[in-house]
Amino acid sequence: MLKWVRKGLRAGIKTTGYPHTRESAPGISPGRPAAMLCDGPQEAGAVAGRCPTGALSNQGNMIRVDHRRCVHCGRCRQDHEHAMAWEGGYEWAGGRKAPGEMAAAFSRSLHIRILDAGACGACLSEIKQISSPYYNIHRLGFFITPTPRTADVLLVAGPLTDPMRLPLERCYAAMPDPKRVVAVGACAVSGGIFGPSFAAAAGISQCVPVDIEIPGCPPPPLALLHALLMVAGKTKQT
C-alpha cells in the first residue's frame, strides 16, 4: 500500500484555483455561441435557421442565443460566411429565483445528491469529475452524500424519462428543508433533443421546483462548480 501513497504524493497537486483564481487551462470548456450582430435581418435569419434546436432567434440584425436549448452541436459556427462567434468561459449557471430568495442557508458546507433522470452519460461523467483531483469539491466544503435525508442539493441530469418521475419526486420529498434543485445540462433544463415526447418530459421542472439551471451539453466541471458556489452563496448570480 505504501507504493500507492508514494504515487499519490509524486503526482503532486493538480487542483484548480477556481473560484479564487480564474482557470484558463486549455480544454476545460468547449465554450458556447455568443449573441451576434449581423449585417441585416436576412442574414441573421439565415444563421438562426441553421440551428436544429431553435436556440437561435433573430431580432432585426441581432441573433440571440437561448442557452437553455443549445446542445453544442457546433453547426452555427461551421464553414458558412456568417458563422456565430463562440465565447470561452464556464460560469453558465443561472437562477430561476430572485437572488434574495437564495438564502445563505448553506454557507458552511453542502451535501449533494445526484440523480440520473435519463442522462446520456456525458453530464454524469462531468459530475464525476468534480470530485476528482483536478476539481476537488471537498476543498470547498462540498460533499456527495449517499442519502437524500442528509442532502442539501439535488443535482439532476437528463430530460426526465417517465419511469424516473416517481424516484425524483420521492428523492426530493425525502430531502430536509431548506433544499435546492440544480438542473444539469440542456436535457434537464429544457428536455434538450429528447423531450417532450411520449417517453420523456421537457426537463425536470415539470416535476420538481428548479432553483438553478446549468445550460450546456454537457456543462463542464467548472460550470458545475460555479452552480454549487451559487447555491452556497459564494458567488454573485449571473
Add this chain to the structure above:
Amino acid sequence: MGPTLNNVLKFTDLPRMVASRWGDSLEIKIDQERQLIQITCDPEVLQDLCQWLFYRQGYSLATLIAEEAPPEWVMRYILYGDTGNGQVHVLTRFPLSRTKVPSISPAIHAADWQEREIEDLFGLSFEGHPKLGDFILHEDWPEGASPMRTAFDASRLHPRQESGPPWRPEMIVKTPGAFMMPVGPVYSDTAESAHFLLETVGEDVVRTIPKFFYKYRGVEKIAEGMPADHALLLAERFSGSSAFAHSLAFCQALEAICKIQAPPRARALRVLLAEMERLRHHTAAVAGICSSTALAVAASQTSIIEEDLLRLTCRLAGHRYFFGLNTPGGLARDLPDGECKKASEAAWIVLDKLKELHEMLRFTSSFLDRLEEVGSVSRKKAVAYGLVGPVARASGVSRDLRVAQPYAGYGQQTKFQVPREAEGDGYARLRVLFAEAEQSVNLIHQVASTLPAGPVRTAAAPTEGCALGWAEAPRGAAFHWLRTDGSGNIRRYRVMPPSFVNWHGFHLAAEEFAFQDFPIIMATFGLSNAECDR
C-alpha cells in the same frame, strides 16, 4: 466466433449452399460490392436458417429489425461474419393482420432480449419464446399501446395506468431466510439509473435479476419523420460516453444510402477520433474498477488521466465528448495536421502513465484478490449470448468489427491487434482494457503520421433507401439501421448498441457471489444504461 468451424463455407459459396438446403422457399440476392447476401424466406424456415448461419457458419447476430410496411410486416435478421464473410440479411414478410412470428430464441439465445423488445414495442408476439411481457415499458404502461407502431402519437406523454404492487419475479430459492434485495434505481453517486434484485440467502447472492429501461427515451421512435441531420443529434447524444462511435455508425448508414464515401482524409481522421474515444472510455472504465475495489489513489490518478484526455479532445476537436464532428459524408470540420500530431504525442504520454498504473496494479494483491475468479463468463456462454466488445474478448471471443467488417480507415493501412484473454473473469476484463488502450494509442500514432491531404467532406444528397451502418464502439459492436424517404427524412431507425447485448449476459457473471463483489462485477462489465436503454 462460433464453435470450431472447420467446414465454414466461403462467402461466395454460401448462396449455393443455402439454396441446396432450403430450396425453393427462398429468394437470394447477392450484393458483391457491399459483401451482402439478402435471403428472403418463409417465417417457418427462419429459425432453422438462422441457427445454421449462427452455429454452423459462425455468423454473429447484429440485430433484429421489425418494420411496418403496409400491407405487411417485414422482419429483418442481420448477421455478420468474420473478415471476408460479409453480412447476411434474412428477411421474412407476413400480412399486417398477423401478429405472431416464430421465435428464433430457443435456437439462438442472443436474440432473446431483441425479441422481447419487439414484442413490447410493436405488439408482435414471438411463438416459442420462453419469456415475454413487460420489458422496455414498465408495469404502468397500458396494455395494447405499442409505441413503435406507425399510428402511435409520440409527441406527448402517453397516459399511464394504475399499476399494482411493484414487480417481483418468482424466487428460485425457497429456504427460510431467502429474500430479494432491491438495488437502485437511484444510487449514491453518479451510477446510472437501473434496478437490480439480488436473490440471496444471507451473505451470498444466488442470482441477479435486472430491471432496466428507466432511461428509455424512445430514440428510435422520436427519430421518425426527422430530417436525417436532426436525427444525427439523437444518434450522437443517446450515449454520450460513446458519441463518436454511434454518430459514425449513423453517418455511415446514411452514406451507404446515398451511395457516397467519405474522402480519405475524413476516413483517416475518423479512425483517429474513434480511437481517442476508446482510449478515454477505457481509462474511465479502469478508474471505475479501481474505485469499485476502494483503491482510492489508483482511482484518483486514473481520473486525472481521464480529465487530461477530455481536455485533449476539447483542444483537438472543440468538444470534450466529440459532439458535432461526424456529419453525413465525412467530418463537419478539418483538424489541422499539427494538432493531430500533438494529440498523438499526448496519447503516448497517457499510455506511459497507464502502463505504470497497470504495473502497480499487477502487484497489488489486495486488488487482484477482488478481481480474480470474480464474475466469470465462459467462452461457450459468451458465444451463446452473442456478447461483444472487451467483455467478450476477455472470455476468448475476439470478433471485432474493425477487422471483421472494416469501415472508415480501418483495414487499409492501419495495423493493430485485437487482444484476447481466456479466463473470462474480472481481471481478464481489466487486462483487455489495458491492452486495447495500448492498441488505440498505436492506431492514433499511425494515423497522425500518415494523414492524407484533401477535403474532409463529400456532399450527400438526400435519397430514399435503407442501409446498415456499424462501428466498433468502445463497449463493442454498434449497429444503426436506417430507412429514409425521398426527402431524406427518417422513416425507420434501429439502434443496437453493445450495452444492450452485454447487459443481457450480465446475469451470467452475477451468480453465486458475495454481496460486496456486486459493484466490482458491475465495474468490470463497464456498461452504460443510457446506451442500453436508448
